[in-house]
Amino acid sequence: MKTTAKYRQAHxxxxxxxxxxxxxxxxxxxxxxxxxxxxxxxxRKASSRDNLLYxxxxxxxxxxxxxxxxxxxxxxxxxxxxxxxPSGEQVSWRMSEKGVLSRTLQRKGEAAQNxxxxxxxEIRFLLSSDGALLELSVRSAPGQDESLTLVSQSMLQxxxx
Numbered sequence: 001m002k003t004t005a006k007y008r009q010a011h012x013x014x015x016x017x018x019x020x021x022x023x024x025x026x027x028x029x030x031x032x033x034x035x036x037x038x039x040x041x042x043x044r045k046a047s048s049r050d051n052l053l054y055x056x057x058x059x060x061x062x063x064x065x066x067x068x069x070x071x072x073x074x075x076x077x078x079x080x081x082x083x084x085x086p087s088g089e090q091v092s093w094r095m096s097e098k099g100v101l102s103r104t105l106q107r108k109g110e111a112a113q114n115x116x117x118x119x120x121x122e123i124r125f126l127l128s129s130d131g132a133l134l135e136l137s138v139r140s141a142p143g144q145d146e147s148l149t150l151v152s153q154s155m156l157q158x159x160x161x
Contacts (some may be wrong), residue, residue, distance in 0.1 A: 052119070059101050059117040060136070060148065066091045066103070067150040073131050081125045082135065086154065095123045132156050 067073065070083040070091075079095040088107040101120050105113040122139040132155035136148045 011090070055117045056120060056138075059103075059120065062103060062115070063093060063136075064150050067134050068153050069096070070152045071154045073127055073134055073152060073155070075110070075125055075127050078124045078126070095120075095125075130155070 008093075017154070019152045044068065066083050069085055069088050072084040074082045074084075076082075078098075081093045083091040083093070088108055092104045092106070094102050094104075096102070099118065099120050099122065101117045101123060105115075107113075124137040126135040126137060128135070132152050134150045134152070136150065138146050140146050140149065
C-alpha cells in the first residue's frame with residue numbers, strides 16, 4: 001500500500017520552528033539578564049544604605065558621648081559646634097558642605113586628634129537658649145529633615161541647682 005504525501009510523518013524540524021525557538025530563548029535570556037542586574041543593583045543599594053547607617057550611628061554615638069560629658073557647648077555657625085569637657089579638653093564638631101562630619105579633639109599640650117565620617121547627609125546644629133540641649137537636624141531626604149536632641153548631663157545638673 002502506498003502512502004500519500006499527506007500522511008507522511010515529519011522526521012525533522014522546519015527552519016521556522018527553529019527560528020521561533022531561538023527567538024523565545026533570546027527573549028528569556030534578556031529577561032533573566034535584566035532580573036539579574038536588578039537584583040545586584042538592589043543588593044548594592046542595600047549595602048550602601050547599611051554602610052551609611054553604620055557611619056551615621058558611629059558619628060552620632062560619638063557626638064552623643066561628647067555632648068553628655070560637656071560642661072559648656074557653644075556654636076558659631078549651624079554647621080559647627082564646640083564642646084568644652086570638664087578635663088579641659090576642647091572638642092569641635094564641623095559639618096562640611098561636601099557631607100564630611102569631622103571631630104577634632106584638642107588636649108592641652110598635645111596635637112589635635114581628628115576623626116571624620118565621609119558621605120553623610122547634611123547635619124545642622126541648634127543650641128537651646130540655656131546651652132544644655134544640642135539639637136541635630138539631619139536631612140534624610142530632599143525636603144525631609146529629622147531631628148535628634150542631645151543632652152549635656154553636667155549642664156542639666158547645674159540648671160537644677
